[in-house]
Structure formats: C-alpha cells, structure tokens
Amino acid sequence: MxxxxxxxxxxxxxxxxxxxxxxxxxxxxxxxxxxxxxxxxxxxxxxxxxxxxxxxxxxxxxxxxxxxxxxxxxxxxxxxxxxxxxxxxxxxxxxxxxxxxxxxxxxxxxxxxxxxxGFKSIDIGKVTYNKDGEEQSRLFGVSSGIGVDAYVCLQALTSKLKTFLNKFGLGSATYGLLTVGDIFTMPFSDAVVTTYFDGKKEERNIKSTIFAAAMNCPAEGGGIPMAPKATVDSGYLTAFIAHDISRIKCFGLLPFLVAGKHEGKNGFDLLKFNKLEISMDDQMCVHADGEHVGFYKKITFECLPSKLKIRGF
Missing domain, CATH: 3.40.50.10330 (Probable inorganic polyphosphate/atp-NAD kinase; domain 1)
Known part of the structure; x- marks a missing residue:
C-alpha cells in the first residue's frame, strides 16, 4: 500500500x-x-x-x-x-x-x-447549496453550520487574536471570544427547517435563527460541545439550532453550552437527522469544518454513513 x-x-x-x-x-x-x-x-x-x-x-x-x-x-x-x-x-x-x-x-x-x-469506518457529513445557479456541495468531518457559528469561523481564519493566542497554546479560545461579540452584532433570520430521520419528515418554522450547526462530532470551535451525545458511527447527524430567544438570553446560556448542559434549554434545540433542509428569509454565513463556504439562503445537510476509513486507533 x-x-x-x-x-x-x-x-x-x-x-x-x-x-x-x-x-x-x-x-x-x-x-x-x-x-x-x-x-x-x-x-x-x-x-x-x-x-x-x-x-x-x-x-x-x-x-x-x-x-x-x-x-x-x-x-x-x-x-x-x-x-x-x-x-x-x-x-x-x-x-x-x-x-x-x-x-x-x-x-x-x-x-x-x-x-x-485495521481501520474504523466513520460517518461524514455533506452540505449542499446553490452557487451561481449550480448545485454544489462540501464534505465535513466535524460539523457544518450557518449564522453566528459560521461567521465566527470566517473571522477566525484571519484573526490576529488567534495568531496571538496560538503563541501560548490557547488558539482554540479564539472561537469562544469571537462568539460573544457576534451574538450582539450578527443579523438573525427566520427560517423553515425540514428534518428527515428514520423515514419520518418533520417541518417547523423558527424565528430569529441565531445559528444552526449540523454535528458529526460532539464538539466544534475548539472543544465547544454543541452535541455532547453525537458519535461518528451512529449513521445520523445531530442538529443544534439556537432560535427564538433574545441576544442577551443567548449570551446568558453560553456557560451551559460550554459545559455541555444546554439540552432542554428554551431556544436551544437538538435534533437527530439523516437529512436536514434549511430555507431562510435572508442569506447567512455557512461553514464546513471551520472553512468558509459562502452566504446562502437555502442549504441541505445530510449524513453519509460509514463513508470514511480511519486508521491509527
């Protein structure tokens, strides 16, 4: 080989x-x-x-x-x-x-x-979007998301703060610090969310979407446990959607999120899915594994079960 x-x-x-x-x-x-x-x-x-x-x-x-x-x-x-x-x-x-x-x-x-x-087969995710009239997609191993979640990743790519913190081995803290600022400045959008899981379809209307993250791994952004129970061999992804709450309340819930104790909190939804479609009123920033994808109004996340063979365990 x-x-x-x-x-x-x-x-x-x-x-x-x-x-x-x-x-x-x-x-x-x-x-x-x-x-x-x-x-x-x-x-x-x-x-x-x-x-x-x-x-x-x-x-x-x-x-x-x-x-x-x-x-x-x-x-x-x-x-x-x-x-x-x-x-x-x-x-x-x-x-x-x-x-x-x-x-x-x-x-x-x-x-x-x-x-x-030996190797272990794990799931990966795919985010699909329409760019200049053409359907395109990008794979992800950790997560993909929209809103504050994605805009923080975009800022981190060129952040002088991250460069500075990396000198002290604290680069992962960049994401949390940027999140605090973006919660109070980023525009939010209403959206229609459609989930498909185990053959069942569910549609819901949500107001003031702060962010929506499709998680394959439990944590993103330097270890923030967005979906603490997520596993990479489950055959599905977990969506974490923050919506319908004020900016100040979202800020107040951040300690629960960092501690992985946010499940069940009003305005924080955790949803299992094989496929998830989000149609927003306004364009929002999109990322895949922290890499900038663009600004879109409609995106689709889906799970590709047991797609990637990993060695080194």
Whole structure:
C-alpha cells in the first residue's frame, strides 16, 4: 500500500514544522517508503488528495494539519473504498481527531497506523447549496453550520487574536471570544427547517435563527460541545439550532453550552437527522469544518454513513 503524506507545516502559526521533523525522522529510521506533499496555499491539500486517490489502487493517506487542512483533503478523496485516511493533528483546535476518538500525540497516531492494518469506518457529513445557479456541495468531518457559528469561523481564519493566542497554546479560545461579540452584532433570520430521520419528515418554522450547526462530532470551535451525545458511527447527524430567544438570553446560556448542559434549554434545540433542509428569509454565513463556504439562503445537510476509513486507533 502506498503511503502518501499531505503536510501543512504552517498550521498552528508554524509550530507544526517541528512536529513534521519528528515524524520524518521516525519514517526514515523505520525505513518506511512514502511520498510527501507540502501545502503552500488554499486547496493544495484537496488537489494532492485527488491525485493520490484517483488511481483505483489502495492508498494510505496521512494528512497533517489543523481541521481546515483535514477538511480540504477530505474533499479531495476520489475513491473512498480504496483510501485509508489517517489524520495527524497539528492545529490549534483539532476537533476532528478528538471527536473520532484518536488519542495520543501525532507521532503516537502515526506509529499505530503504520503497525496495524485495521481501520474504523466513520460517518461524514455533506452540505449542499446553490452557487451561481449550480448545485454544489462540501464534505465535513466535524460539523457544518450557518449564522453566528459560521461567521465566527470566517473571522477566525484571519484573526490576529488567534495568531496571538496560538503563541501560548490557547488558539482554540479564539472561537469562544469571537462568539460573544457576534451574538450582539450578527443579523438573525427566520427560517423553515425540514428534518428527515428514520423515514419520518418533520417541518417547523423558527424565528430569529441565531445559528444552526449540523454535528458529526460532539464538539466544534475548539472543544465547544454543541452535541455532547453525537458519535461518528451512529449513521445520523445531530442538529443544534439556537432560535427564538433574545441576544442577551443567548449570551446568558453560553456557560451551559460550554459545559455541555444546554439540552432542554428554551431556544436551544437538538435534533437527530439523516437529512436536514434549511430555507431562510435572508442569506447567512455557512461553514464546513471551520472553512468558509459562502452566504446562502437555502442549504441541505445530510449524513453519509460509514463513508470514511480511519486508521491509527
């Protein structure tokens, strides 16, 4: 099986380069045959993954970086059946690796993946939207969402605050700090939400949508447990929708959210679904694994069960 590495040495404000040096030293000491591609700009990881998974042959794809790099590579996989995927975390949040239950250091994960042929199949999500009259979609491993949830991710991509906090290993705190400000400034939108779960369809009208997050993993945004009971092998996703409450009340509920104690709170809904459609009165910001997707009025989330094969457990 071919070993292909996609590496973002710039992740976590450049600290990932030191992690890669240790990995490279280990690979050489063990005589592992591999090829490596270093990202230099946005979507390099997608192109590298496309090239690596297009031959129809088995490939072991190692992707080192933050959640954004992992998402780019995920969206480049052409042949899921013949691809074994190993995420090597080197970002500030690493929500995907934590969410799927990979433990230990980046080097620990690598060693287990190289020594054990076993794998675990996990669910991934897909968000679909209409861009310039053409239906497009993006895959996600952790979550996808709209509203404040997504706008915070957009701001974090270029946030000087995140760069500063990363120097002290506190980059994941960026998301929480930005959320506080956006709750009081972001415009909200009324929406129609349609869920499909186990053959049943349910439609509801909601007012003042603050955010709606489709969760595959339990947490996003640096460990905020939006859907504490979510698991990546359930065969469905969990929607967390905040709506119909004032900005000040939403702010007051944030401590419950951070503690994972928000289920049942008025204005906070948790819904299981196989497919979920949201049609909004106004455009809202959309993200997938923290990567900016755009501003749309209508989006669809759906679960792709047991789609991705993971090694390194």
């Amino acid at each position: 071919e070993n292909v590495f996609i590496v973002n040495k710039a992740s976590r404000t450049g600290k990932a380069e030191g992690v890669w040096n240790k990995i490279e030293e280990y690979l050489k000491s063990e005589g592992v045959d591999y090829e490596v591609h270093f990202t230099a700009k946005a979507y390099d990881a997608t192109e590298f993954a496309k090239n690596a998974t297009s031959s129809g042959e088995d490939v072991h794809l190692f992707v080192m970086g933050g959640d954004g790099t992992l998402n780019e590579a995920l969206n480049g996989i052409v042949d899921f059946e013949h691809t074994l995927y190993t995420p090597l975390p080197s970002g500030s949040a690493n929500d995907f690796v934590k969410g799927i239950g990979l433990e230990g250091s980046t080097l620990d994960i690598l060693k287990r993946a190289l020594k054990d042929d």
